[in-house]
Amino acid sequence: MAREIDPRYTPRTIQPRTSKDPRRDAERTKKDILAAAMAEFSEYGDTGARIDRIAERAGVNKAMIYSYFGNKEELYAVVLREAYLQIREGENKLDLEKLDPKTAVVELLRFTAHHFRDNPWFLRLLNTENQRHGQTIRNMEGVTKLNSHLVELLREILRRGEEQGIFRKGEDPVDLYLSIAGLFYFPLANTYTLSVVFDPEIGTEEWLEKRIGQAEEMILKYLLIEPDK
Amino acid sequence: MAREIDPRYTPRTIQPRTSKDPRRDAERTKKDILAAAMAEFSEYGDTGARIDRIAERAGVNKAMIYSYFGNKEELYAVVLREAYLQIREGENKLDLEKLDPKTAVVELLRFTAHHFRDNPWFLRLLNTENQRHGQTIRNMEGVTKLNSHLVELLREILRRGEEQGIFRKGEDPVDLYLSIAGLFYFPLANTYTLSVVFDPEIGTEEWLEKRIGQAEEMILKYLLIEPDK
Amino acid sequence: MAREIDPRYTPRTIQPRTSKDPRRDAERTKKDILAAAMAEFSEYGDTGARIDRIAERAGVNKAMIYSYFGNKEELYAVVLREAYLQIREGENKLDLEKLDPKTAVVELLRFTAHHFRDNPWFLRLLNTENQRHGQTIRNMEGVTKLNSHLVELLREILRRGEEQGIFRKGEDPVDLYLSIAGLFYFPLANTYTLSVVFDPEIGTEEWLEKRIGQAEEMILKYLLIEPDK
Amino acid sequence: MAREIDPRYTPRTIQPRTSKDPRRDAERTKKDILAAAMAEFSEYGDTGARIDRIAERAGVNKAMIYSYFGNKEELYAVVLREAYLQIREGENKLDLEKLDPKTAVVELLRFTAHHFRDNPWFLRLLNTENQRHGQTIRNMEGVTKLNSHLVELLREILRRGEEQGIFRKGEDPVDLYLSIAGLFYFPLANTYTLSVVFDPEIGTEEWLEKRIGQAEEMILKYLLIEPDK
DNA sequence: TATGAATGAGTGTTCATTCAT
DNA sequence: TATGAATGAACACTCATTCAT
Numbered sequence: 001m002a003r004e005i006d007p008r009y010t011p012r013t014i015q016p017r018t019s020k021d022p023r024r025d026a027e028r029t030k031k032d033i034l035a036a037a038m039a040e041f042s043e044y045g046d047t048g049a050r051i052d053r054i055a056e057r058a059g060v061n062k063a064m065i066y067s068y069f070g071n072k073e074e075l076y077a078v079v080l081r082e083a084y085l086q087i088r089e090g091e092n093k094l095d096l097e098k099l100d101p102k103t104a105v106v107e108l109l110r111f112t113a114h115h116f117r118d119n120p121w122f123l124r125l126l127n128t129e130n131q132r133h134g135q136t137i138r139n140m141e142g143v144t145k146l147n148s149h150l151v152e153l154l155r156e157i158l159r160r161g162e163e164q165g166i167f168r169k170g171e172d173p174v175d176l177y178l179s180i181a182g183l184f185y186f187p188l189a190n191t192y193t194l195s196v197v198f199d200p201e202i203g204t205e206e207w208l209e210k211r212i213g214q215a216e217e218m219i220l221k222y223l224l225i226e227p228d229k
Numbered sequence: 230m231a232r233e234i235d236p237r238y239t240p241r242t243i244q245p246r247t248s249k250d251p252r253r254d255a256e257r258t259k260k261d262i263l264a265a266a267m268a269e270f271s272e273y274g275d276t277g278a279r280i281d282r283i284a285e286r287a288g289v290n291k292a293m294i295y296s297y298f299g300n301k302e303e304l305y306a307v308v309l310r311e312a313y314l315q316i317r318e319g320e321n322k323l324d325l326e327k328l329d330p331k332t333a334v335v336e337l338l339r340f341t342a343h344h345f346r347d348n349p350w351f352l353r354l355l356n357t358e359n360q361r362h363g364q365t366i367r368n369m370e371g372v373t374k375l376n377s378h379l380v381e382l383l384r385e386i387l388r389r390g391e392e393q394g395i396f397r398k399g400e401d402p403v404d405l406y407l408s409i410a411g412l413f414y415f416p417l418a419n420t421y422t423l424s425v426v427f428d429p430e431i432g433t434e435e436w437l438e439k440r441i442g443q444a445e446e447m448i449l450k451y452l453l454i455e456p457d458k
Numbered sequence: 459m460a461r462e463i464d465p466r467y468t469p470r471t472i473q474p475r476t477s478k479d480p481r482r483d484a485e486r487t488k489k490d491i492l493a494a495a496m497a498e499f500s501e502y503g504d505t506g507a508r509i510d511r512i513a514e515r516a517g518v519n520k521a522m523i524y525s526y527f528g529n530k531e532e533l534y535a536v537v538l539r540e541a542y543l544q545i546r547e548g549e550n551k552l553d554l555e556k557l558d559p560k561t562a563v564v565e566l567l568r569f570t571a572h573h574f575r576d577n578p579w580f581l582r583l584l585n586t587e588n589q590r591h592g593q594t595i596r597n598m599e600g601v602t603k604l605n606s607h608l609v610e611l612l613r614e615i616l617r618r619g620e621e622q623g624i625f626r627k628g629e630d631p632v633d634l635y636l637s638i639a640g641l642f643y644f645p646l647a648n649t650y651t652l653s654v655v656f657d658p659e660i661g662t663e664e665w666l667e668k669r670i671g672q673a674e675e676m677i678l679k680y681l682l683i684e685p686d687k
Numbered sequence: 688m689a690r691e692i693d694p695r696y697t698p699r700t701i702q703p704r705t706s707k708d709p710r711r712d713a714e715r716t717k718k719d720i721l722a723a724a725m726a727e728f729s730e731y732g733d734t735g736a737r738i739d740r741i742a743e744r745a746g747v748n749k750a751m752i753y754s755y756f757g758n759k760e761e762l763y764a765v766v767l768r769e770a771y772l773q774i775r776e777g778e779n780k781l782d783l784e785k786l787d788p789k790t791a792v793v794e795l796l797r798f799t800a801h802h803f804r805d806n807p808w809f810l811r812l813l814n815t816e817n818q819r820h821g822q823t824i825r826n827m828e829g830v831t832k833l834n835s836h837l838v839e840l841l842r843e844i845l846r847r848g849e850e851q852g853i854f855r856k857g858e859d860p861v862d863l864y865l866s867i868a869g870l871f872y873f874p875l876a877n878t879y880t881l882s883v884v885f886d887p888e889i890g891t892e893e894w895l896e897k898r899i900g901q902a903e904e905m906i907l908k909y910l911l912i913e914p915d916k
Numbered sequence: 917t918a919t920g921a922a923t924g925a926g927t928g929t930t931c932a933t934t935c936a937t
Numbered sequence: 938t939a940t941g942a943a944t945g946a947a948c949a950c951t952c953a954t955t956c957a958t
Contacts, residue, residue, distance in 0.1 A: 192367075
């Protein structure tokens with residue numbers, strides 16, 4: 001089904017190749033294809049993504065895609081894995097383990113908000129993979145390990161908070177993450193529909209800052225034993 | 230791209246036509262097509278949906294779809310509108326205006342939780358329309374009006390809560406709805422991926438009940454002035 | 459690899475459709491496709507055959523082929539089965555069981571010679587299927603039964619010949635068939651190469667008649683106990 | 688069209704190159720390519736053969752094939768010529784001119800039987816070239832001369848046999864060769880299909896020995912004036 | 917001499933849509 | 938109103954061939 005093209009979602013991470021010298025560089029070609037594929041799969045979903053378009057976006061010959069990635073299905077799997085790698089990598093950079101528990105929770109919340117806003121393609125990929133019933137991620141190696149790191153980090157933060165007597169007891173790290181993520185995922189994944197049916201401001205810079213404030217208050221009121229102090 | 234078939238998402242709501250007498254019934258044919266199209270678009274998205282499959286699901290001839298709905302694009306628009314009609318209709322049945330403010334908020338939260346869980350196709354349709362950049366809903370008549378009713382209802386509840394001195398002041402009804410919906414939307418729209426990367430229990434009956442409890446507490450602690458009393 | 463087109467091998471069994479009225483006739487379309495496919499697979503082999511060309515030859519849209527036959531592989535299987543049906547049908551029409559043993563053998567030999575000459579595509583299909591290591595015929599239902607009929611017929615002829623004291627004892631019907639067929643198959647399947655390396659007359663009408671005489675003499679001298687009488 | 692892989696037909700006659708020192712050896716590279724090409728064209732035919740596979744089989748880079756042989760078509764021509772060279776060379780080694788006529792015929796028959804059985808790729812190449820309507824061999828220099836030697840040899844044998852009063856008069860050497868070859872070519876070129884439709888034993892060692900006996904008897908009864916004596 | 921990257925024309929197959937009845 | 942046949946433009950994927958190093 002035809003879709004309007006929205007330039008915001010056609011990131012140009014790919015450097016146009018110098019027309020004179022196609023630079024026979026396998027590594028770069030591979031990267032270009034991956035970048036193009038991430039954009040394409042995010043925008044159009046698994047069934048809507050077109051190999052032709054990916055090749056065009058990457059500025060490479062279609063056959064290269066097959067040579068480097070096998071087929072559309074495998075390319076999609078690489079894209080999906082890459083998406084998870086990127087968000088977890090961002091989280092790791094926060095060095096949450098070095099922060100005091102309350103700050104750590106707030107930092108994670110802010111990072112999540114910005115990551116979701118800055119990487120709408122990540123949300124789209126999640127959509128797609130769930131529409132596929134998780135067919136690909138289910139059989140992907142190393143994903144559980146990759147993500148369990150975040151859970152362990154959160155668990156440790158909650159434990160320290162409990163120990164210090166500031167966090168409620170028995171809070172599950174996964175539940176906490178679902179709440180934090182959910183408060184931003186819903187409006188940011190559905191910006192287009194929500195801005196039509198509810199409020200055109202949703203998704204703007206100001207809206208996000210306000211939203212972060214609300215979410216922070218909500219999470220902390222729930223988590224802290226005496227939030228007023 | 231090939232997808233595994235999940236029977237749970239292929240409901241057979243359509244009564245098989247009596248083979249003897251096709252009973253040329255325009256109204257019923259139309260309804261059957263619409264029901265089939267809702268299932269199909271929800272499962273496969275706009276680009277993944279297949280006219281052939283819709284016809285088969287509806288038990289009608291493909292040409293009928295074109296005769297009644299014009300083309301795939303227009304059929305999708307009707308499906309999308311129908312989805313909004315259904316959820317708002319559900320909300321209206323709650324008669325929130327007759328409940329005291331706190332109960333009203335809790336009821337809306339519970340309804341939303343169950344509606345999302347029981348109608349995963351609705352979440353999928355939202356996904357799809359957002360992946361389309363809201364192309365269809367943006368040009369759809371009467372949608373704003375349809376949805377503004379819920380906002381007005383919530384606004385009235387918040388107003389009464391403020392008046393009674395139990396709700397915080399200045400809370401925006403849209404923000405509140407985004408929070409309530411978000412707490413359930415994220416885990417329920419991404420059950421497949423989340424159950425792989427975080428916790429296989431996500432989405433089960435017990436999980437939902439527990440989740441409702443947490444969400445209730447979170448929302449009320451945020452909203453009520455003195456939640457403890 | 460490009461091949462010259464030899465009009466002799468592009469039989470026009472297909473009636474050109476009246477341009478005005480495409481005559482929506484499923485049965486005829488199916489037949490046209492099958493006829494075109496037989497020609498194409500015979501000429502080009504399994505890997506060389508082109509769906510596009512089959513569609514063009516049959517004067518139908520490519521998609522019809524998939525609608526009626528599934529895919530190239532299945533179409534090939536139907537073609538192969540049809541080839542066997544045709545030769546065995548021809549043999550059955552001979553009513554060998556009603557002839558005296560010697561005449562029966564001669565008639566079978568003559569039929570085989572003419573069938574091979576008149577249906578070079580049958581020989582080509584055999585080539586192809588053997589180049590495929592019999593992949594398709596091995597899994598084809600009913601083929602053994604279809605062909606075992608001929609063997610039983612021959613066995614009965616040999617038995618009667620033995621009984622009448624004119625045929626040698628213990629001759630195996632399969633061996634006999636291999637000899638008869640072989641005497642014609644080799645020159646007729648390899649007409650092109652043989653006419654270059656040995657004798658340009660191979661395959662002509664006169665050559666075939668002479669060949670039949672030789673083969674008859676050879677087979678009978680071997681089979682009859684007292685060929686002179 | 689996908690084919691199952693039969694390891695029997697994928698001989699590894701090519702010595703793996705010492706990875707350390709590619710030993711830039713033009714002659715050896717050429718030979719390796721030719722050997723690989725013979726296997727490939729025999730197995731898959733002209734249209735089915737793949738340059739990629741030939742390169743892999745030969746353990747050389749694809750571009751080498753183009754550098755040494757021009758293109759696929761020309762490579763095929765070299766393969767075809769080589770095939771004829773090999774069989775005629777085998778026949779020449781028999782020294783038929785030194786044997787008495789009857790023995791010579793029997794020896795040729797036995798050699799042909801074993802050569803066909805041991806070199807199925809030769810039969811496949813013949814198939815292929817005939818399926819191409821002899822396009823390549825027709826324009827190949829020196830082929831007629833190459834093959835006419837066998838005919839002359841046979842002619843001389845028949846002449847001596849006639850002279851000695853043991854062979855029938857006027858037998859044509861080409862006809863005789865067609866008979867001898869045909870008795871083995873048909874079953875050996877079609878082993879796969881015949882073993883399905885008629886008898887799974889066709890092509891085995893025991894079968895061949897039995898077959899040689901029958902063929903010998905058949906040819907001699909036809910050729911000798913008084914076979915009993 | 918040799919390699920691996922790159923290309924463009926195919927090649928099997930699917931799918932939204934229309935037509936004749 | 939309803940059906941099944943038919944179409945043409947895509948679409949995923951392959952392959953012979955060339956290019957830069």
